[in-house]
Amino acid sequence: MEAAVGRGGRTTTMRLALAVAVALVAACGVRVCHGTTDTQDTTVLRALLDQWQNAPPTWGQSDDPCGDSPWEGVTCANNKVISIKLSTMGIKGVLAADIGQLSDLQSLDLSFNKDLGGVLTPNIGNLNQLTTLIIQSARLYGAVPARLFSDPQLNQVILDDNALNGTLDMGRSISGELSTVSFKNNEFSSVTVTSSYNGTLALAGNPVCARLPNTPYCNVTQRSLSAPYSTSLVKCFSGTCPAGQSLSPQSCACAYPYQGIMYFRAPFFHDVTNDTAFQALESMLWTKLDLTPGSVYLQDPFFNSDSYMVVQVKLFPSGDTAYFNRSEVMRIGFDLSNQTFKPPKEFGPYYFIASPYPFPEKSSSSKSKGVIIGIAVGCGVLLVALAAAAAYAFVQRRRAQKAKEELGGPFASWARSEERGGAPRLKGARWFSYEELKRSTNNFAEANELGYGGYGKVYRGMLPTGQFIAIKRAQQGSMQGGHEFKTEIEMLSRVHHKNLVGLLGFCFEQGEQMLVYEFMSGGTLRDSLSGKSGLHLDWKKRLRVALGAARGLAYLHELADPPIIHRDVKSSNILMDEHLTAKVADFGLSKLVSDSERGHVSTQVKGTMGYLDPEYYMSQQLTEKSDVYSFGVVMLELIVAKQPIEKGKYIVREAKRLFDASDAEFCGLKEMIDARIMNTNHLAAFGKFVQLALRCVDEVATGRPSMSEVVKEIEVVLQSEGLGSSSTSASTSATEFDVTKGAPRHPYNDPPPKKEKEVSTDSFDYSGGYSFQSKVEPK
Template identity: 60%
Template sequence: RLDRNALTGKVPTNLNNLTNVNELNLAHNDLKGPFPDLSQMNSLSYVDLSNNSFDPTEAPLWFSTLPSVTTLICEFGSLQGRVPDKLFSYSQIQQVKLRNNAFNNTLDMGNAVGPLLQLVDLQNNQISAITLGSGIKNYTLILVGNPVCTATLANTNYCQLQQPTTKAYSTSLANCGGKSCPPEQKLSPQSCECAYPYEGTMYFRGPSFRELSNVTVFHSLEMSLWVKLGLTPGSVFLQNPFFNIDDYLQIQVALFPSGEKSFNRSEVQKIGFELSNQTYKPPKEFGPYYFIASPYAFQVPQGGNSISPGVAAGIACGGAVLVLGLVGLGLYAIRQKKRAERAIGLSKPFASWAPSGKDSGGAPQLKGARWFSYDELKKCSNNFSESNEIGSGGYGKVYRGMLSDGQVVAIKRAQQGSMQGGLEFKTEIELLSRVHHKNLVGLVGFCFEQGEQMLVYEFMANGTLRESLSGRSGIHLDWKRRLRIALGSARGLAYLHELANPPIIHRDVKSTNILLDENLTAKVADFGLSKLVSDSSKGHVSTQVKGTMGYLDPEYYMTQQLTEKSDVYSFGVVMLELITAKQPIEKGKYVVREVRTAMNRDDEEHYGLTEMMDPTIRNTVLLGFRRYLELALQCVEESATDRPTMSEVVKAIETLLQNDGMNTNSTSASSSATDFGSSKGVVRQIYGDALPNNKKDINDTNAFDYSGGYTLSAKVEPK
């Protein structure tokens, strides 16, 4: 499938050599030149060449010679002359869609019509007459918009838009009679009992069939689902299959629990993972797919009421006394434990970092960072007051603080549930303290006492790149500033990949993790998700998928194998964000796909992206824009091997700036102007998402809501 890819130029003649291809879809591109010759592609069963700009021509000979074609589609084209008679006589032909061409003369359906033929759509051509064979016609013929419909056939079904003669498949509930269910419950086709199914939509991108009433095909999908997902036979309900605007086969799916009213949480996670991660493989005729789940309403188990009120009251009273006693003992034990920990912490703050409480040189080996006491950070952040809070995320909250020497810092305080073990925390701060680069946010120090884990970073006065692009910061980013920000960010990532020891993969590169200092120098932040690459021979790290949807490398998502090229993909999305100023996913539209679809190389100024561009730069001179756009699209190639390395990205952006006569030794974006108005000294959120109206909400995110059976965090979490 190469449809909807904005392909241009002529179709290569050697395409005809692909004799084992079963499906060819080149629809909705801008292909020109001679109509493709597919005469040697004898395995083709599905062909769609619609909505291109091929040279006007008569129907090619291969229309009548390909032996395996079941579906032939060439709509909104420039085919002319007579429709080949033999086309309809194939024994396997099912659908012929040739509307909005220039076919003329007489249409001869003849008597030798294939037994499987279901639809012939010739709307809006120039057919003036028709010859129909004798006998029963089991197919639908549509001639609306042809001259023949203004004369002899005006009042026939052929000249009226017709409803499908067969109804699309739906799992039968005939054995359940007319039984109805309460809201949120549905009737199980297996037990005819009401239950809470796990529901979602399957999108099949390249099915080898077009017939939506084929019971055998859909039965095979039902059976495949219940067998491979470990469900009871007959517990799958399929409904409303149709081909959507992208020509994907879209099917509503409901999976019912076995012998219960609802699934438990682990069952939903298992099913959701297998479908969302595409571990489940459907029958081969359905082809590749993706799955989007609906939220599942977990049910609270309902107990019986066989115990008498008196007995229940006695149990309740006895239980209350027992609980109160246990609570008292627990509070006393906790209090004693805290006293002991506080005493140890004050005398030997790193002792708990060593295994079994033995001090094996527990203090971390830091380079350029220091240890802070809890009381010191509490004081400099005004007792972690809400007025000092500047951000939040999955890790915890971030506070602005001023140290005793006057240095302003950002204090990242882990919340309960997000803390690491002592040795893991020690390993992380030792790593972060070794990473020094002008385009990476520097670690000032840490705190590890009194049950707290805090990281202290240098404070970035101008907030995140996302804030500036959205206009919330009041900073105007012209094109040269954006190029410098891209260069600075790229240099920071290249350092992590190639000069850090061991190399580091960030794996959550996004515009909210690129911060701007008082000079608008870009600094990459937040290594809470980062991974070390210690095995260079392996070339990747196998890991649970984390990151932010919209920036996430599709190859990493599919294989769970993380490489430096995963960061390159995310950085390419940020490069496109610098052009559009929009988030990667807005209103269901993905910026990578939208840019590729809109690109027009005939537009030498903006390459067809005028409407998508940030209005603040649209009418300015964009030096090097073509090369910048090509570089961004190279970074977001689907295959990691086709993407450049971050050092290659750095060199390419440096070349862009050097060609414009700009100094690439400085990545401060303020070098292109000196006045930033009100941007100086403004307190901004740093490590979390935007906080409108000063209200911090850890769950507030503009990232893509993922509804599969497991969750991809849209927030930064610790390793």
Template identity: 50%
Template sequence: MNHRIQACLLVLCPISILAVQAISPDAGPLYSLRSLWPKTPTSWDNPDPCNGWVGIICNNEFRVISIKLSSLGLKGQLPGDIGSLTQLQILDMSYNKGLNGPISGAIAGLTNLTNLILIGCSFSGVIPDNIGSLQQLVILSLNFNSFSGTIPSSIGKLSKLYWLDLADNKLTGTIPVSSGNQPGLDMLTHTKHFHFGKNQLGGEIPAQLFRENMSLIHVIFDNNKFTGPIPSTIGLLNKLQVLRLDRNLLSGHVPSSLNDLTDLQQLQLSNNQLTGPMPDLSGMKNLNYVDFSNNTFEASDVPQWFSTLKVLTTLIMDNTQLQGSLTSALFSLPQLQSVNLKNNQINGTLDLGYNYSAALQIVDVQNNQIMSVQGHEYHKKLLLDGNPFCSRNTGADPLNYCTNQEQSIPPYSTSKKNCGADSCPSDQVSSPNCKCSYPYMGTLYFRAPLFSWVGNMTYYYELEKTLTGSFKKLQLPVDSVFLSNPRKSSDNYLELDLQVFPYGTERFNFSGLSSVGFVLGNQTIKPPPSFGPFFFIGSEYKAFAESSPTSKKSMSLGVIIGAAVGVFVLVLALLCAGYYAFRQKRRADRITEQSKAFSSCDASSSGSIPQLKGARWFSFNELKKCTNNFSEANVIGSGGYGKVYKGTLSATGQLVAIKRAQRGSMQGNVEFKTEIELLSRVHHKNLVTLVGFCFEKDEQMLVYEYVPNGTLKESISGKSGVRLDWTRRLRVALGSARGLAYLHEHANPPIIHRDIKSTNILLDERLNAKVADFGLSKLMADNEKDHVSTQVKGTMGYMDPEYYTSQMLTEKSDVYSFGVLMLELITGRRPIERGRYIVREVRVKMDKTKDLYGLDELLDPVIVLGTSLKGLEKFVDLAMRCVEELGSDRPMMSEVVKEIESILQLAGLNPNVDSASTSESYVGSSGSHTQHPNSDSKEFFDDSGGYPPCKVEAQ
């Protein structure tokens, strides 16, 4: 041990000297920031920015690589000295309204900068012309400031730029395009986002701006002063999903090339001076939202293409010279939420039909020439004021069709647990989890939501789940989020108030808050598909866990602090020997305690602890603490074995699910040990991971990774709030099959699960399937290659009849259960429901001469509504092969995997892309299939252009 003590002293003594003498070479520019800003975090009193300054991250060479200071209430200007931080990669000072003045051209010295995020400050002046020198830029967000002047043409040099947001400023002039040696924005072939709305940009939109090889998915130019025609070259943007040109001065005809934008989901051209015939949009099959209002198109009959847009949610054609009559086909579109055709010349009879969309909330046809209303009574909002129908039916309007009704939005706020009376102090807020704290607050702005009925709570449930899950996944100190007060602005933006509550404490600290602000500003978190592009504006946080920012301190105090640190390190060196001895003793005690836990096993086990690969042993007290004393509030599941608790490991903050056996269901020691060893050595992305176990004080507990979206059964039934469309169900089936194939063919020895069912398939935060619950699993020993003779166990309805009668368990028994699961996926029904067995029901009704094999009545309406069921017949064929009476007639799980992969390809999907990377919708009851306007092929920004995301460091 003496040698270890000497080594410890040799290491720590030089460190103590460096603590006083070593200062980062980048300290000068940061001292300049500290001297210019009246208030800075107290940690900045330290002389070395790389030694604990909040928001500052350095590399191993003590060079500053990241500055994240969002929402800290900073005031002052950004000095030119910052340009000398040549290794800086991230600069985020968002949501500090007190930061003002111009941005110095010296910023061009930040040649390694990848993320420049200055959202929601008060910066003014021109954007530096030499900003094009920042060749590594991926994210450039300058929105919600007071920048003026023109857009620098040098931005066109930023060949790696992914996100360009200059919205909500005072920019003027035209959009620059390349000419000769001068660069322009048309050179940004890898950029996916042009967000220039709410400025004073003018002139014509250059035809040269749009090229066929561009990657743009968002072109948001609303609320400017653009004139002239819409360039026909916009039809070259074959990946475009959102186009907003509304609230400008555009004129001329709408180009026919617009119909080539087959991926477009939102099209807003309202409040311009467009003329000519009403454009034909029949080729735009993915359109959700159309707004052509307040233009001067030629008078024309109601277009037939209205009713061909099968995923349409919103149609707004106010004051567009429409005439003729409306047919019920329009109102039967399955996802339609609102129709606004007021101030036109629509006449005849209004017929909503008997099959109008269940999602339809408002039909506004005021000030037209409608004479009568026919069809089923409509009890939502139908506005007919200003039509002959109303003048002829005065006093006979029981449904208030002729009343100018107030179009109020139903109030919404995140639901809370049953917290009882609010007992928080007046300056604190109760979180959805009933914890009093000081939340971080701000507003979410959605520039192009694909829905119009903002009173639909399902959307907000999914947004809450996405935000909370993303914060947890990024390991940020967030307990929960609270959304409230949805509203539409005059610019047709959706706004939502957001409160983010700290985890495990009443207050955020500086580093925790700046990390939360960064992921919101950096677009690291992606909202559900229906919400589209967004930005966040945070409020100043005034309740930090550390002392509040203070006035700048003198350098002498910093030197004193540095010297004190050095003395402290020397004292620490003297304590090294004692600490080492204590640590070694504690480690030995822990190993002894683990061994004792299994001392009652049979002689062959010798009382040894399980041979684990990755899993760890937990004490009873550890798990008791992380579940709040096994509180009922933490229970997330229960069954014959006992209960499952949600917990948080105090050491790492990791969320876990703890399966605690009740006394009567506890296994024998040998069996429990075997199960732990089995689970600890199977590792696959489609299997739930075992984190550890507890075997102490007559307790048997297994600790798994926490899988947030619950069971597949809950999603199919709608209980979880997640609705799975056809393509998403295909991916769930593929993931589950891959997990089973791994157990059968790659685990050594092979494993038979023996209890495959929808409650044992879990869905993670991205809806990837994970096979769970191995309590009934059996190993296939070397002498049991064909079958295992064992007592029959499993779940009725899923159980293999051959295994049930012969008591011979094989891998094909799992295949049978999986076949039943496949039928459950397409029907949404339990295997045995009201005495009817799903396998028999499908066999009886199946007719291969008919579309969908004549199974229309059995199919789950969620997958039928508004969705193309490509590959369904092959899926049914495969399921029926899996449930053959004889195991020898069933396929192997590896064959099942290959066939589902081919079905996915038939449906136009890539089977080698995980659910986390897909853009299929999984929100709401309509089973819609829409794409996220901000979606990419990989998790953050690692798209085909090869621009990786910035890592969110834990500070």
């Protein structure tokens, strides 16, 4: 009998153990297995943690990301990481290449981490299980790997509001599951998409759309409206809250809302006072986002200049809770950035830009009485000190404000967007602090100087992400006024083209004016032609450099809004990247052309002698054809590799004097041609190039082609020779001319105007180059 009982007890125990085991296996299969996370996945997450600041507090606190104390935002199945959702966490750093080793990752959302930058690693194409990639409103830059779009499970890619650039090439093998690709507000200059892709592609806000505005992926529904105005839809009756908090509409208590802006691109109504519509939006927000009724606050709806309906949204935590926890923020951020949330139909499609969420500092859940008493006593002592310091702080604040107004002028309100709402939204450009640029150049070390001129110096710097930059730093005495500096920045931030040097940002503080550009490792065209840079440009490369620069100028003249006349086109203002792609630089003298000024602009004559349009010099009537003349001089420079005025001879006059149409090979210019290209077996299309250059430098503006015509003719030249037409291959040191006294005379028939002060003739990248020699007398 006892033996039977023993056997029965053992049987029962075994059945119980088996049941527990089955339950554990089931639990592991559902979401998180509380065992050891896959070693490789753990290593990858730790690599990400090493690259980041402000990662969620739970990251790194346990050795097992999927264990009993899982890392926030990480979802696992079968001990493998399948999802990372860290929207609006304030993460700073770069996206490490190791992420490509998360072999089971299905969903990645790192949106609204505005200091998360770096390149989009090609290793992301290794994620064969990836269905969703969302990284909106970050600082990603560089090219997008074509391999990404071939992942067989990939369904959607949303990388809006970054600085991704170059050509968007989706490759030839696009996932059949891919339905949504959105790269709005990036820096793509071209796009390559095969006909096999049938999903949605959104590229509005990219430079490519300025050239191809009617393509399907650039179209945005436009609506005309009367002047927009603001209104508040929900209010508490009274009360104020500390900084960062707002009154919750459900309790009228102060809390920290999750907030951002919803942009409705094509709503089906125009009346922003339509209470019924916005109440329906409120109701759907709290219902679909699992919030408590009444916890949504919609504020100040209006239509912006793009005819988008803009609505400020605040979502409040439930009850008397002051904060959302991190999991709630991740969930809400994902649903809005992923557009899982669907608004009422009359609002149409939208996108959402979140603000950083102010998570509370970590604190222990309980404190001993002694600690509490100690804190109370300490606070009492501090009160006395604070009272004494208050007056001093007030005085110092007044002094600081006064100094800022004196120093900043119109820039007094130009602060980081995160800190102050008055900063302008500059597309593709951001505010840099003085300390940030100082660190990037090793305290503006002499070893990092790239060049200098009348405006100041240019330095090479490196950002924490590893990106190289070029910093144009004004010297005391040459700085523009605040309004002029602001105008130049706003203009530069509007022009985005593959063949224009990109403005990354600016600095205006501590008595400094600095512009931050993309770094151009190839240097100036002037340096390459003179042999200073060490780069060798054969004839084919020179043709492609000419085409790239011409495309950049044609964009300024015809596609920029409003059009822009560069006014200082010269070889030292044409820069090249590591692929020898030519980009036009230095917009310090550029002029915007309004509709009323179409035809010409009356303005003081500015430019660089040798490149200066003589008709503009004599009439003071500036037109786009003035840039065409300067570009024609550059074309001749590409042939002779000498400065426009050298040893008393002017390149344009000499070329016209020697030109012989009957000389099919050299057009009579053999004695002028650069020896480095004379050795070329065949100077492809040389005659056509020379004739185009001479038309550009016609004495009369009406005899010159437009820049778009120049582009077409150079493209025809290249294509006819079988070379292909790919172009891949602030202030300035220029001079102002006083021609107001007496009758204006031709600038190249008399000695050039004398200046009281000479400008350095050394190359000055990003801000003009050499200047003419004031003693030269062209003959």
